[in-house]
Amino acid sequence: MLTRQLASRFCKDRESMRRCLGYLRKKDFVASAEGVHQITDKGRQFLAEGRTITSGPCGGNTTSRRAPTLRQRAWRVMRMRDGFSVEDLLGTLCDDNEGDPGRNLRRYITALEAAGYLSPFRRRSEGGGTRWFLRREMNTGPEAPALNTRAKRLTDHNTGKKFALGDQPLEASHVR
Amino acid sequence: MRRMFVKTENYMKFTDGIQKIESRGAKEAGMMLVCGAPGYGKTTIVERWASDEGALHLRANVDWTPRYFLTELAKVLFAEENEIPRGTSSQLFEIMFERLKGGDIPLVIDEAEFTLHKKAATLEKIRDFSDRAEMTVVLIGMQNIVREVAKHGQINGRIGHVVEFGPATASDIAQTCDQLCEVRLSPDLKAEVHRLSGGRMRQALNIIASIEQVAEASGLEEVDVPDLDGMPLSFDWQTRTPSTVRAGRRGR
Ligand SMILES: Nc1ncnc2c1ncn2[C@@H]1O[C@H](COP(=O)(O)OP(=O)(O)OP(=O)(O)O)[C@@H](O)[C@H]1O
Ligand SMILES: [Mg+2]
Numbered sequence: 013m014l015t016r017q018l019a020s021r022f023c024k025d026r027e028s029m030r031r032c033l034g035y036l037r038k039k040d041f042v043a044s045a046e047g048v049h050q051i052t053d054k055g056r057q058f059l060a061e062g063r064t065i066t067s068g069p070c071g072g073n074t075t076s077r078r079a080p081t082l083r084q085r086a087w088r089v090m091r092m093r094d095g096f097s098v099e100d101l102l103g104t105l106c107d108d109n110e111g112d113p114g115r116n117l118r119r120y121i122t123a124l125e126a127a128g129y130l131s132p133f134r135r136r137s138e139g140g141g142t143r144w145f146l147r148r149e150m151n152t153g154p155e156a157p158a159l160n161t162r163a164k165r166l167t168d169h170n171t172g173k174k175f176a177l178g179d180q181p182l183e184a185s186h187v188r
Numbered sequence: 189m190r191r192m193f194v195k196t197e198n199y200m201k202f203t204d205g206i207q208k209i210e211s212r213g214a215k216e217a218g219m220m221l222v223c224g225a226p227g228y229g230k231t232t233i234v235e236r237w238a239s240d241e242g243a244l245h246l247r248a249n250v251d252w253t254p255r256y257f258l259t260e261l262a263k264v265l266f267a268e269e270n271e272i273p274r275g276t277s278s279q280l281f282e283i284m285f286e287r288l289k290g291g292d293i294p295l296v297i298d299e300a301e302f303t304l305h306k307k308a309a310t311l312e313k314i315r316d317f318s319d320r321a322e323m324t325v326v327l328i329g330m331q332n333i334v335r336e337v338a339k340h341g342q343i344n345g346r347i348g349h350v351v352e353f354g355p356a357t358a359s360d361i362a363q364t365c366d367q368l369c370e371v372r373l374s375p376d377l378k379a380e381v382h383r384l385s386g387g388r389m390r391q392a393l394n395i396i397a398s399i400e401q402v403a404e405a406s407g408l409e410e411v412d413v414p415d416l417d418g419m420p421l422s423f424d425w426q427t428r429t430p431s432t433v434r435a436g437r438r439g440r
Contacts, residue, residue, distance in 0.1 A: 085239040091264065092235055092245040102191035104236050109190060139189075139397075153268025154242060170268035 082106070082113055083120050087156030090130070090146045097137040097144075123159045127166045127175040189397050190368050196360040196389070198224070198353045199233050205351040206237065209324055217348035218291070218318045219325045221300075223333050224353025227388035230328050233353075234296055243294040243326075248302035254313045257303070258284070261295075281316070291322040300327035301336065308340045315343050355387020364389070369396045371403040374412040377433075384422045384431050395421045 033049055036042040041055030051059075080088075085105050090096060098117050106113045121144060124130045130144040137143050153170030160167070164177040202222065209220045222230055238245045246260050258280045265284055266272045273283045288295075295317065297303060303310040311327075318325040327333070331352075338344050356364070361382040365373050373381070377399070385392035398421045403411050413435050420430030 080240070080242070088239040088242060088245075089235060091267075092238065092247075094247075099191045102193075104193055104232055105239060106192050107195070108192060114191075151264075151267050155268070 081156075082116060083159065084156040086117055086120060088154075090124075090144075091151055093145075095133055095143045095145045097139070097141040099137065099139050099141050100143075119161060120159055123166050123177055124157065126177050127157070129157065189370060189393070189400055192367050193232070193236055194360065194364045194367055194389075196229065196233075196363075197357055198229055198360075199236075201351050201353070202233050202237065205349045206324070206326075209348050212348060214322060217346040218322060219315065219327060219343075219347050221334060221337065221347050221350045222326060222328045222353065223331050223350065225331060225355075225388075227390040228353040228355065229389045230353055231298055232389070234298070234326060234328055238294075238296050238326075241294060243296050245296040245298070247298040248300055248310070250302055252302045252305070252310050254310050257310050257313060281313070285317065285321055288317060288321040288323055291324065294324040294326065296326045296328070298328045300329045301333055303327070304333075304336050304340075308337075308343060311337070311340070311343055315346050318346060356382070356385070356389055356392065357387070358382045361385060361387075361392055364392055365396060368393070370400055371408065372410040373399065374410065376413045377411055377416070380413055380416075380433055384433070391422055398422075 033042055033044060036055070037044055039054075040052055041058060043050050043052050082105060086101050089101060089104055093100075098114055098121065101117050102114060121130060125132070125144065129146060129150040131147055133143040133145065135143070152168055155169040157166050157168040157170075159165075166175040166177060167173075168175075205220055205222075209218060212218065222234060224230055235245070237243070244261065244264055246257070246264070248257070255277050258277055261284060262272050262280055265287060273280060275283070295314070297314060300311070303314060314325060314327075317323060327337075329336075334350055334352075337347065358379060362375075362378045365378045365381060381392055381395050381399075384395055398419075399411055399416065402416060402419065403409075406415070408415060413433060416433040417435040418432050420432045422431050
């Protein structure tokens with residue numbers, strides 16, 4: 013299989029898939045030639061014994077142990093909650109104000125709303141901020157839709173769908 | 189007011205508990221119970237952990253049955269697939285068991301008292317996953333959930349650890365003031381926030397917001413107890429009276 017196919021099969025970006033394959037190659041579980049990868053007999057035997065790799069860059073199976081980003085963690089909270097505001101996300105996820113996480117989250121939310129993932133509630137939160145909810149049919153899976161701010165493109169690795177976000181500024185404030 | 193997560197003593201207790209559960213041997217109990225009064229921060233702290241870990245997270249509700257639970261779990265577990273598996277309860281269980289076997293993905297159930305209906309039938313299902321798939325399960329409930337779960341011997345034996353959340357300590361609240369409040373508070377006022385909040389994070393946040401309003405209105409950069417003497421900063425819903433700041437309590 014190709015790196016790209018594996019990446020999409022495991023809902024990973026290609027870079028982390030490449031790192032993971034490199035690790036499996038070192039262990040002789042996978043052989044690769046010209047970007048095509050195949051499981052080895054040793055790898056097959058390892059699987060047949062029902063064993064799992066418990067350390068290394070790929071973690072237990074193919075889940076990368078790299079710390080998830082703020083947006084990834086925010087996506088996870090969106091999936092857990094019936095509704096949330098930017099303040100809720102900050103109060104749950106951020107230990108400091110380093111790098112203006114509020115701005116980062118507002119951009120992400122604006123993009124998710126534009127792509128149809130989020131809808132706003134009519135009523136505001138106690139602190140006065142807008143609250144959103146993740147629409148049921150848009151709870152597409154564990155991978156956070158990836159926002160490329162410069163290209164104004166949102167890519168959902170769960171479904172493979174891409175959204176062009178048009179011309180509206182992604183920092184548009186949510187004063188309604 | 190700034191908004192941030194505060195690493196309170198309850199948070200430390202919780203992460204210690206998780207470590208105990210996750211380092212257990214294969215045959216040991218894999219369920220953890222988190223309990224405590226409303227507003228102590230159970231939901232916030234466990235959501236924080238669940239979002240770091242990518243845990244599955246469900247909130248039980250009043251009409252949960254084993255079937256309802258299995259359907260909700262299938263929805264989050266198979267979200268990225270075009271089709272959510274259907275079938276009898278035992279078919280659903282087996283399909284999800286296959287996916288969860290090995291215990292890489294923990295499961296959180298908030299408002300877990302709702303799994304205790306009908307002889308805890310739903311909690312029995314959850315216990316099945318925990319035991320057979322060897323996965324970590326975190327159950328969140330009010331104080332009396334410990335007693336309620338204890339009535340079901342089978343399940344109770346699978347609770348490896350209980351974390352009881354207490355009220356925020358004086359140092360928790362001082363830290364909360366330092367992190368969140370945009371004006372400086374005197375040590376006495378931080379102690380007063382602690383007293384008025386009753387150690388409830390929700391209350392503490394409301395009080396800090398009120399103090400900021402007062403500070404803004406009177407142009408103060410640092411606020412001390414006398415600046416707020418007699419002002420109602422929180423409301424006691426049980427006695428239906430506002431609690432006010434009390435000066436002259438120095439040297440406690
Ligand atoms: N560690 C924390 N850091 C920052 N804010 C917190 C923290 N813990 C709690 N809070 C704030 O306090 C509020 C109440 O906390 P939370 O809802 O987590 O309590 P709870 O114990 O789950 O209460 P209930 O029993 O009512 O469900 C939250 O909305 C959040 O704003
Ligand atoms: Mg709660």
